Amino acid sequence: MLTRRAFAIGAGAAASASLLDPGFGRGEPARAVTRLPVPQLIDAAIHHNAIGLTVSAGHHEFYKGKPTRTYGYSGPILGPVLRFRRGDHVEMSVRNELGVATTVHWHGLLVPGDVDGGPQRKIEPGATWRPTLSIDQPAATLWYHPHPHHETGRQVYLGLAGLIIVEDGHDLGLPDQFGVDDLPLTIQDRVIDETDGSIGYDLSELDVVYGVRGDTVIVNGAITPTAHVPAGWVRPRLLNGSNARNFELRFQDGRTFHVIASDGGFLSRPVPMSVLRISPAERFEILVDFSGGQPVVLETGPDRSMGLFGAISDAGTDEYAPVMRFEVGSASETAGRLPSQLVEPAAIAPVEAVRRRSFVLNNGVCGQRTRMSNHDGMPALIGINGRTHDPNRIDAETKLGTSEIWEITSVGMAHPFHVHGALFRILSLDDKSPPDHLKGWKDVVLVEGKAELLVKFTKPAARGYPFMYHCHILEHEDAGMMGQYVCT
Numbered sequence: 001m002l003t004r005r006a007f008a009i010g011a012g013a014a015a016s017a018s019l020l021d022p023g024f025g026r027g028e029p030a031r032a033v034t035r036l037p038v039p040q041l042i043d044a045a046i047h048h049n050a051i052g053l054t055v056s057a058g059h060h061e062f063y064k065g066k067p068t069r070t071y072g073y074s075g076p077i078l079g080p081v082l083r084f085r086r087g088d089h090v091e092m093s094v095r096n097e098l099g100v101a102t103t104v105h106w107h108g109l110l111v112p113g114d115v116d117g118g119p120q121r122k123i124e125p126g127a128t129w130r131p132t133l134s135i136d137q138p139a140a141t142l143w144y145h146p147h148p149h150h151e152t153g154r155q156v157y158l159g160l161a162g163l164i165i166v167e168d169g170h171d172l173g174l175p176d177q178f179g180v181d182d183l184p185l186t187i188q189d190r191v192i193d194e195t196d197g198s199i200g201y202d203l204s205e206l207d208v209v210y211g212v213r214g215d216t217v218i219v220n221g222a223i224t225p226t227a228h229v230p231a232g233w234v235r236p237r238l239l240n241g242s243n244a245r246n247f248e249l250r251f252q253d254g255r256t257f258h259v260i261a262s263d264g265g266f267l268s269r270p271v272p273m274s275v276l277r278i279s280p281a282e283r284f285e286i287l288v289d290f291s292g293g294q295p296v297v298l299e300t301g302p303d304r305s306m307g308l309f310g311a312i313s314d315a316g317t318d319e320y321a322p323v324m325r326f327e328v329g330s331a332s333e334t335a336g337r338l339p340s341q342l343v344e345p346a347a348i349a350p351v352e353a354v355r356r357r358s359f360v361l362n363n364g365v366c367g368q369r370t371r372m373s374n375h376d377g378m379p380a381l382i383g384i385n386g387r388t389h390d391p392n393r394i395d396a397e398t399k400l401g402t403s404e405i406w407e408i409t410s411v412g413m414a415h416p417f418h419v420h421g422a423l424f425r426i427l428s429l430d431d432k433s434p435p436d437h438l439k440g441w442k443d444v445v446l447v448e449g450k451a452e453l454l455v456k457f458t459k460p461a462a463r464g465y466p467f468m469y470h471c472h473i474l475e476h477e478d479a480g481m482m483g484q485y486v487c488t
């Protein structure tokens with residue numbers, strides 16, 4: 001049996017594709033917000049490098065008059081954008097008013113294991129966590145989200161996610177007016193009950209095996225919103241904040257845009273593209289030319305990365321669904337530009353790798369059968385190298401200052417693999433060299449078959465607070481497709 005959610009994937013795509021006004025006249029009930037919400041910007045430098053966040057539950061309207069119970073950082077849903085400068089030491093203070101334990105993980109931030117916010121770094125209800133974050137990496141778009149074991153999927157789904165912008169003082173002349181031509185866009189999918197606005201997170205077996213997927217795309221917490229942008233170059237900072245879904249983004253008019261940065265920072269030069277796949281937890285910064293003045297819809301294609309299940313549920317649907325719309329005003333006086341060169345990332349020398357490890361990610365699907373953990377006494381098959389996550393087991397020991405080649409193999413479906421506390425370069429994807437937009441520093445990679453990564457360890461993590469590596473399909477992570485490593 002397909003679940004409601006599973007069914008929604010195919011049905012949702014087909015339904016929105018049939019609308020003449022794609023999604024913007026979405027009938028009943030009315031969307032609560034039509035203009036793109038821009039999160040608050042908290043610039044650490046302006047706040048003397050001390051920032052407080054409160055994690056709490058609240059209410060947010062996706063649909064008018066139907067408040068949804070959600071979670072958020074210092075607000076009812078999502079969180080402020082935090083801006084950090086390289087070289088600064090930022091004192092964070094995170095108060096947990098959720099009523100349940102949480103953690104805050106700084107995804108992509110290169111900090112030691114004890115302040116990384118992994119599953120061991122629990123903030124109990126009513127408690128406040130005060131890590132100092134030493135910012136020590138090039139400019140990049142990162143994010144923060146909860147990481148309590150078995151609970152990450154639910155807490156993110158209910159709304160916990162925020163962006164981080166790291167700046168390093170290099171001025172490339174890019175658009176940089178926050179919320180105007182430098183636009184944070186957190187793209188997610190949800191199943192929202194249209195009668196009462198609720199979002200549920202009760203997992204079926206299929207949800208665990210394939211990840212929770214929704215039929216409604218939200219951007220910064222709003223359904224198909226409209227952004228008003230100046231004529232000229234605009235720089236969306238894209239985050240796929242979904243639990244499981246890959247987006248395949250393109251503009252409806254087929255225009256070319258330029259990818260300028262991936263997870264870990266700038267590429268060496270802009271990469272022109274017209275379709276961009278972005279997997280859970282991945283970030284890309286792109287530059288889009290709006291000087292022509294025409295409004296345009298950003299849309300996403302069906303997720304083709306679900307293995308056997310995708311072949312069933314997406315059969316026959318090749319349709320794109322709207323994500324958001326851009327309307328163009330007059331040109332801004334301080335417009336940024338598209339540079340021809342960005343930043344040359346350090347050359348990669350795989351020979352310097354001190355060892356090779358291999359990780360096989362399995363979501364429990366072998367052939368046509370799905371097998372869940374402990375069924376008939378069988379061991380869990382959602383895991384890495386045949387083992388499910390054990391917080392008391394260190395899976396790998398690495399040496400600070402070295403690099404290793406990690407070979408990742410996906411079984412059952414494509415898995416977005418993520419490493420904490422380190423950045424990597426993709427050496428190969430299915431034995432081929434990666435496309436240009438995946439040649440820079442990364443911390444997440446969608447592995448369809450096999451990927452070879454050169455992972456560089458620059459931050460320490462001891463036994464009490466090891467770094468995690470895991471599939472960023474949050475239901476897989478929660479089910480145990482996660483391991484941990486120390487770095488000394």
Ligand code: C2O
Binds near residue numbers: 107145147418468
């Ligand atoms: Cu985005 Cu282990 O995290």
Ligand code: CU
Binds near residue numbers: 105108418419420421
């Ligand atoms: Cu992370």
Ligand code: CU
Binds near residue numbers: 363
């Ligand atoms: Cu996975």
